Amino acid sequence: MMSKAVEEIKEPTVKKRNPRRVVAGLAGLSGALFLASCAKNAPQDTWQPKGENAQKIDDLQKPVFAIAGVVGVIVLVAVAVVIFRFKDRGQPIPHQTHGKPVFEITMTVIPALILAGVGVFTARTVFDLAKTDDTEMIINVTGQQWWWEYDYPVQDGISAPIISSGQLVIPVGTKVLLRETSRDVIHSYWIPALNGKRDAVPGRVHTLRLEADEPGIYAGQCTEFCGLSHANMRMEAVALSKEDFAKWVDAQLAAYQSPTEGLAKEGEAVFIAQCSRCHQVNGLENANGDPIISAPEENVLAGAAPNLTKFMSRNTFAGATWDLLNKTCRDNVWNATSEEFGAKYLAGVSAECLNVADLRDWLRNAPAKKPMYADPTKLADTGGLTRGMPNLNLTEDDIDKLMAYLLTLK
Amino acid sequence: MFTTGSKFYLGISTLAAIVSVVFLITNDQVALGCVALLGLMVSAGIIAGASLASRDGGETENATTSAAADAAPTSSIWPLALTLGLVVLIVGIVTEPLVFVIGIGVILAALAEWLVQSWSERASADGKFNALARKRILNPLEFPILATAITGVIAISFSRIMLAVSKDGSAILFIVISTLILVAISLFSLKPSIRTTTVAAIATIGALGLVSAGITTFGIGEREELVIAAEEGHYSHQECGEEKSKYYDKHVERTVSSKSGVIATVILKDGELTAKVLGIGEGQKQITVPRANPTSILFQNLDDTDHRLTAYLGKEPVAEGVTEDILTCTQMIGKGGKQVLTIKINKPTFAEGPYTLTVPGIEGTSIEMIVP
Structure with missing residues (x-):
């Protein structure tokens, strides 16, 4: 009776998969993923060092990655062998042994030796990267939601302080020490081609060394989640030859030239009325001839807004998220040879090269372009202070005038 | 139809509703009072519903089959404490985060006590065992929490007394109180046979005296020199001159905790x-x-x-x-x-x-x- 009942139970039909097809599928997927990692245009590729510090990290990470890869392959092959060779085929359970001292000690000592070896080289690299005694230039780097400010203290080759944002300009072959801090939350500074990352923490000063081997632009990204527009907090390090860097310094210290007539002059008036509350332009004066001093601390939670004195000498705006140059001119600068790069970068942004579309969109309604906490009806928690640039409700005429004025700031 | 417990809480809920209406009619500033009263109405209603649903923990399906369920449940203060916690929580939502957190604390404590009490009363047919079971579960939580709360109240009371009396008086009072405590403890240790109830009674009287004095001195306020110092900002006003300042330089900071954060x-x-x-x-x-x-x-x-x-x-x-x-x-x-x-x-x-x-x-x- 019982056996009959058992016979009546039909085994469920299981569609058997062809193991070869599964392996082929997995191999195909792995290959596709591997090939996807070989992007041609990858400015933040951590495997392409362009400076001494990044090279030290690269010299460490490649052998460590190789060792990890070899260990990983050995472990995976061993697992695969065990899975396939000792698959349950109904064979009796083999004799169980407990304890193989020689094998266990070997399997403990080998990983310990590998880790100790890696540890020694890692510690040496960490101490190397933390050195500050051979500094040749210092730059203060201050992070805030969602852009970076750079100020250059007075030092050899810089006779008066320089303040900039978005693009960090450095001379090639110079050991530059960044002194990082933050005005609001924790950010992290990272230019992969030049060094590892370092947190910028409010109330603290952390140091990071950069040195670029060749002229060019090196892209980076804030790597500590810092709020709504964290993904739009980018940065670029621009390396110039020492001669070109000296020219850049001279240009940054050149006195402000107020436009004398036309649309740019009208744009200056719009700027004074609408923008100078937060944005400083050194040298800008009111009708009485008094300098106009911005007061970002009264409008922005971080207490700062980018200084726009030499705005068009940079190639980016809004936290280096958008280019000030249109695509043709941008490619012209980015793809320039080492010899040509300095002259092309120092030319700044001309009317012909301006990325009109993105800058107009930004001036028309900044929070619509880059997510920010700037809605005036939702600022109760910050006492009316915004995080980022609010919508100024500028008219199209005002935007035309402002664009004309901004083009004069270089 | 209605159980005894549910009638009690429905009564509280109805009373709260009536008082809310009266409160609305007779007062101008009604927001906070109404939140508290309507909160009481709702939370008492919830407890009444729970009481009704569980038939006051009385007759259950197992009543006829389990000896442990023979005894009637005892009275419990915890549903009332839960109601109070809910009211505090609701008031906290519209006032201060701290009040909200206190509400959560009261709710959690009341729920834990209520649940364990209900369970322990039906743990077995032996009342003594049930009481022991309850203690073994709850005492490890109750004693530290109670001790912390009592210590906090005594410390705050003591600080109020010290701030109210004169500077010399506070030093004398400190010596006197600590001497009394030392003498009392020494006497207790010399008489091991003394009854615990006697010790507990003396400690309770001492604590109550301290808390009463704390409440009284809180009403009196801080001594005059402290009030003047606060008004004149003795401890915050920096005197950046050449001379040593009487107040600002009084207690000089000698340690630096963050040397690496300096520019x-x-x-x-x-x-x-x-x-x-x-x-x-x-x-x-x-x-x-x-x-x-x-x-x-x-x-x-x-x-x-x-x-x-x-x-x-x-x-x-x-x-x-x-x-x-x-x-x-x-x-x-x-x-x-x-x-x-x-x-x-x-x-x-x-x-x-x-x-x-x-x-x-x-x-x-x-x-x-x-x-x-």
Whole structure:
């Protein structure tokens, strides 16, 4: 009776998969993923060092990655062998042994030796990267939601302080020490081609060394989640030859030239009325001839807004998220040879090269372009202070005038 | 139809609803009172529903099959405590986060007590075992929490007494109270046979006396000199002059916890002020300070006499056409002493500068702070 009942139970039909097809599928997927990692245009590729510090990290990470890869392959092959060779085929359970001292000690000592070896080289690299005694230039780097400010203290080759944002300009072959801090939350500074990352923490000063081997632009990204527009907090390090860097310094210290007539002059008036509350332009004066001093601390939670004195000498705006140059001119600068790069970068942004579309969109309604906490009806928690640039409700005429004025700031 | 418990809580809920209506009619400022009363109505209603649903924990399906369920449940204060917790929670939503957190604490405590009590009363047919089971689960939680709460209340009461009596009186009172406690404990230890109820009674009377005195002195307020000091800002007003300040320099900070967060170390040595700047080195007479960002500077006095570091941070308007220097400074520190000075400058140097660091009493030496 019982056996009959058992016979009546039909085994469920299981569609058997062809193991070869599964392996082929997995191999195909792995290959596709591997090939996807070989992007041609990858400015933040951590495997392409362009400076001494990044090279030290690269010299460490490649052998460590190789060792990890070899260990990983050995472990995976061993697992695969065990899975396939000792698959349950109904064979009796083999004799169980407990304890193989020689094998266990070997399997403990080998990983310990590998880790100790890696540890020694890692510690040496960490101490190397933390050195500050051979500094040749210092730059203060201050992070805030969602852009970076750079100020250059007075030092050899810089006779008066320089303040900039978005693009960090450095001379090639110079050991530059960044002194990082933050005005609001924790950010992290990272230019992969030049060094590892370092947190910028409010109330603290952390140091990071950069040195670029060749002229060019090196892209980076804030790597500590810092709020709504964290993904739009980018940065670029621009390396110039020492001669070109000296020219850049001279240009940054050149006195402000107020436009004398036309649309740019009208744009200056719009700027004074609408923008100078937060944005400083050194040298800008009111009708009485008094300098106009911005007061970002009264409008922005971080207490700062980018200084726009030499705005068009940079190639980016809004936290280096958008280019000030249109695509043709941008490619012209980015793809320039080492010899040509300095002259092309120092030319700044001309009317012909301006990325009109993105800058107009930004001036028309900044929070619509880059997510920010700037809605005036939702600022109760910050006492009316915004995080980022609010919508100024500028008219199209005002935007035309402002664009004309901004083009004069270089 | 209605169980005894549900009638009780439905009564509270109805009463709260009636009082809410009366309160609305008779008062102008009704928001908070209405929230509390309507909260009481809702939370008592919820407890009434729970009581009704569980039939007061009375007759259940198992009543006829389990000896443990024979005994009727005892009365419990925890549903009432839960109601109170819900009211506090609701009031906390519209008032202070702390009140909200207290509400959560009361709710969790009431739920834990209620659940364990209900379970332990039906754990077995043996009442003594049930009581023991309850204790074994809840006492490890109850005792530390109660002890913390009682200690907190006594400490706050004691602090109120100390702040109310005169400075000398507080010292005498401290000695007297601590001596009394020491004597009492010594006597108890000499008489091991003393009944625990006697010890508990004496401790309770002492604690109640202390709390009563604390409440009374809280009503009286702090002694006059403390009130005057708070009004005149003795402990916050910096006197950045050459002379030692009576209040600001009274208790000099001698430790520096964050040396690595400073942008520069300013050193006074042989009457000369120099800065050691991170990344640049020693002997600097100029430091760059980021605009509108709190920045720390470490002052180290290597001179033989006491000195302070004073920062000039521009001017601020105090009346129509009248401005005053903005100064901030360290305390007066002795030889070898260190202290951090945190400054924030909102305007660039070309607007209000030069900003300087000086040592009052030492002329001709300063550090310039440049704000880009």
